[in-house]
Amino acid sequence: MNEKTNMETAVSPPANTNVTQRVNALLAQMSLSEKVAQLAQIGGADWNQGPKPEEIIRERGAGSVLWLNDTKRFNEIQKVAIEESPSGIPILFALDVIHGYRTIFPVPLALASSWDPTVAEQAQAVAAKEARAAGIHWTFGPMIDIARDARWGRIVEGAGEDPYLGAAMAAAQVRGFQGDDLADPERVAACAKHFAGYGASDGGRDYDPVYLSESELRNVYFPPFQAAVNAGVDTFMSAYMDLNNVPATGNRWLLRDILREEWGFEGFLVSDAFAVGNLVIQGHARDRRDAALRSLKAGMNMDMASATYLEHLAGLVEDDSLSMAEIDEMVRPILALKVQMGLFENPYVDETLLEKTVALPEHRQAARQVAQRSMVLLRNEGGLLPLSKEQTNIAVIGPLADSMEATEGSWMVFGHEPAAVTVLQGVRAKLPKATVAYAPGPDINRDIPHPFGEFDMTKKKPIQAPEEAEVAFETAVKTAQSADLIIMVLGESADMAGEFASRGSLDLPGRQEELLKAISALGKPVVLVLLNGRPLSINWAAENVPAILEAWEPGSEGGNAVADILFGDVNPGGKLPVCFPRNGNHAPLYYARTITHLPESSEQYRSRYWDSPTTPLYPFGFGLSYTTFEFSNLTVSAEQVKVGEHVNISVDVTNSGPVAGDEVAQLYIHQKWGSDSRPMRELKGFKRLTLQPGATQTISFQLGPDELKYWSTNAGQWVQEAAKFDIWVGADSLATLHTAFEVIA
Ligand code: BGC
Numbered sequence: 071m072n073e074k075t076n077m078e079t080a081v082s083p084p085a086n087t088n089v090t091q092r093v094n095a096l097l098a099q100m101s102l103s104e105k106v107a108q109l110a111q112i113g114g115a116d117w118n119q120g121p122k123p124e125e126i127i128r129e130r131g132a133g134s135v136l137w138l139n140d141t142k143r144f145n146e147i148q149k150v151a152i153e154e155s156p157s158g159i160p161i162l163f164a165l166d167v168i169h170g171y172r173t174i175f176p177v178p179l180a181l182a183s184s185w186d187p188t189v190a191e192q193a194q195a196v197a198a199k200e201a202r203a204a205g206i207h208w209t210f211g212p213m214i215d216i217a218r219d220a221r222w223g224r225i226v227e228g229a230g231e232d233p234y235l236g237a238a239m240a241a242a243q244v245r246g247f248q249g250d251d252l253a254d255p256e257r258v259a260a261c262a263k264h265f266a267g268y269g270a271s272d273g274g275r276d277y278d279p280v281y282l283s284e285s286e287l288r289n290v291y292f293p294p295f296q297a298a299v300n301a302g303v304d305t306f307m308s309a310y311m312d313l314n315n316v317p318a319t320g321n322r323w324l325l326r327d328i329l330r331e332e333w334g335f336e337g338f339l340v341s342d343a344f345a346v347g348n349l350v351i352q353g354h355a356r357d358r359r360d361a362a363l364r365s366l367k368a369g370m371n372m373d374m375a376s377a378t379y380l381e382h383l384a385g386l387v388e389d390d391s392l393s394m395a396e397i398d399e400m401v402r403p404i405l406a407l408k409v410q411m412g413l414f415e416n417p418y419v420d421e422t423l424l425e426k427t428v429a430l431p432e433h434r435q436a437a438r439q440v441a442q443r444s445m446v447l448l449r450n451e452g453g454l455l456p457l458s459k460e461q462t463n464i465a466v467i468g469p470l471a472d473s474m475e476a477t478e479g480s481w482m483v484f485g486h487e488p489a490a491v492t493v494l495q496g497v498r499a500k501l502p503k504a505t506v507a508y509a510p511g512p513d514i515n516r517d518i519p520h521p522f523g524e525f526d527m528t529k530k531k532p533i534q535a536p537e538e539a540e541v542a543f544e545t546a547v548k549t550a551q552s553a554d555l556i557i558m559v560l561g562e563s564a565d566m567a568g569e570f571a572s573r574g575s576l577d578l579p580g581r582q583e584e585l586l587k588a589i590s591a592l593g594k595p596v597v598l599v600l601l602n603g604r605p606l607s608i609n610w611a612a613e614n615v616p617a618i619l620e621a622w623e624p625g626s627e628g629g630n631a632v633a634d635i636l637f638g639d640v641n642p643g644g645k646l647p648v649c650f651p652r653n654g655n656h657a658p659l660y661y662a663r664t665i666t667h668l669p670e671s672s673e674q675y676r677s678r679y680w681d682s683p684t685t686p687l688y689p690f691g692f693g694l695s696y697t698t699f700e701f702s703n704l705t706v707s708a709e710q711v712k713v714g715e716h717v718n719i720s721v722d723v724t725n726s727g728p729v730a731g732d733e734v735a736q737l738y739i740h741q742k743w744g745s746d747s748r749p750m751r752e753l754k755g756f757k758r759l760t761l762q763p764g765a766t767q768t769i770s771f772q773l774g775p776d777e778l779k780y781w782s783t784n785a786g787q788w789v790q791e792a793a794k795f796d797i798w799v800g801a802d803s804l805a806t807l808h809t810a811f812e813v814i815a
Pocket of ligand 1: 263
């Protein structure tokens with residue numbers, strides 16, 4: 071575009087002065103009203119009430135616009151900001167680009183199942199490149215909330231239950247989105263969300279309050295956030311809910327003491343949507359004016375969509391409730407990001423860039439490889455998989471078998487047109503000569519529709535009548551009966567996980583299990599492919615269906631990746647980043663519990679319930695391969711080390727099976743005594759490796775103060791204690807290969 075850029079407007083400082091000077095120069099010329107507007111993020115969607123973004127921007131500018139995904143509109147709005155707003159400060163356009171913009175990658179829970187941070191980095195780098203080509207500067211990701219309750223719908227957006235794996239995935243995603251240079255025109259600013267504790271809502275109910283001790287917060291929920299800070303994340307988002315009775319959005323301890331003082335975060339914070347205004351609903355603020363005051367005082371820079379700052383901050387300065395210095399402090403990092411991203415020099419997006427960028431074949435290839443690496447083989451009795459490509463007569467059955475929405479998963483960017491390769495299409499493409507019949511069986515639906523119309527799949531299709539469902543059921547069984555091999559694609563539709571998508575049960579929704587049983591009863595080989603955004607309690611399948619592949623919500627190339635694995639072109643190597651509970655009532659369930667009175671390992675006390683075992687159906691870290699692996703020669707470099715010193719752990723991993731494959735070596739520790747009880751196992755190292763048949767690789771891990779310290783309730787601080795440590799290394803959180811060492815004072 072050949073527009074006048076802000077370089078030519080009166081207030082714009084020369085591009086070569088350093089960032090602080092440029093920000094100061096801008097601030098010196100801005101009115102209070104303009105400064106406040108920089109602290110506002112304005113909804114750009116049609117359904118947003120109130121004035122259009124242009125009206126506000128023309129009068130006073132704005133920090134950011136969100137919920138708009140329209141390249142042409144970005145330029146139109148930017149033009150108003152640059153040419154008509156008083157200071158000509160460019161707008162940051164923000165959108166939720168969670169796992170892909172046009173090329174959709176596996177959902178973040180699936181990315182974590184790769185146990186390969188480079189995979190997460192690669193996925194988000196492509197997402198950033200496409201989003202930036204569309205004119206988006208800032209994504210609301212990565213979502214890095216630890217989630218230990220599979221009923222919580224947003225478990226799909228994060229990396230699962232573990233702080234160590236979660237921290238690695240958080241840092242990788244930040245690197246993928248942002249790269250090394252804020253001025254890189256193929257990257258976007260990232261946003262670590264939702265700070266903090268959102269994943270621990272009571273009962274897994276979305277938005278419900280969270281009660282977490284300081285030790286739980288620091289040892290479990292904070293590490294991914296601190297890793298994001300260390301990786302240089304530009305922005306943070308607060309969480310919606312109350313944390314220990316203080317709303318996260320008005321929580322000074324979180325936003326200032328921890329994030330800025332302790333961790334040294336220098337970027338800016340945005341509230342979750344409407345959360346500043348909602349401090350009134352939450353019973354924290356007296357009215358919207360009070361909400362603006364409390365939130366700003368707590369350290370919240372930008373108000374997402376509630377307009378509370380726009381309405382009240384200027385008045386609060388005028389009556390001396392706030393000082394100009396406090397406003398300037400909040401505005402500074404927002405202006406700094408705009409300067410550092412080069413928005414003053416390049417505020418507009420080339421409107422021809424997007425279509426060229428999304429057409430790059432390497433993006434689809436990356437999506438396929440990432441999906442392959444994310445899938446987890448849960449069962450393979452009798453070596454049913456991989457399937458022979460000589461198959462001629464296959465039935466692909468299930469409500470998700472040809473669903474592009476379920477294949478891409480939850481959290482699509484606004485206005486996204488589903489375009490995934492479904493499992494049905496993937497199988498047909500793999501075996502072009504075979505007969506591949508298809509029947510969906512009965513539809514599945516949420517009992518209570520999704521409140522966000524955009525994502526409400528139930529709206530797109532009328533609800534099936536029971537008689538229609540019965541016909542669909544019978545047709546599916548008949549279709550299966552005529553085939554030699556049946557691939558069932560079951561799980562959850564895209565609107566069943568994500569925000570506002572918590573559930574009380576973890577069973578397969580609708581009549582899916584009934585259909586699985588009826589088809590299994592035909593006595594033919596059945597493979598179950600799961601498309602879902604959370605662990606499911608598939609107890610019957612785990613006993614009765616010989617082959618189960620957890621494909622999660624695998625993205626644009628998901629169906630091809632499933633076919634690659636089922637027919638042996640790719641050997642699966644993903645591992646679960648969450649436990650699979652046997653029952654939704656068992657949630658929260660996670661491996662890193664403390665031992666407590668009467669350990670479950672004793673013969674007598676095998677379960678915490680008398681009506682079912684409390685062990686997970688599949689443990690954290692679990693996943694099979696078409697080959698087998700053995701771990702041996704676990705050695706520790708010293709039997710004793712002093713506090714502050716390091717110890718090296720090494721182990722041999724051997725591919726003892728017939729084909730090349732991937733294994734993830736996982737190292738777990740247990741501190742045997744100390745000022746607090748410590749979890750019976752904690753992941754403290756992992757490495758995904760590829761081994762040829764018969765090959766052995768020695769890998770090593772280092773343990774030192776970073777891995778051995780913890781936040782102690784009793785000590786009220788971080789401690790590294792003199793104690794004995796058990797070590798296990800193996801293929802999942804039940805690894806048995808053991809050694810030990812001692813830390814002495
Ligand atoms: C979600 C955030 C999201 C924001 C903006 C909120 O409802 O909790 O994760 O980034 O909306 O779309």
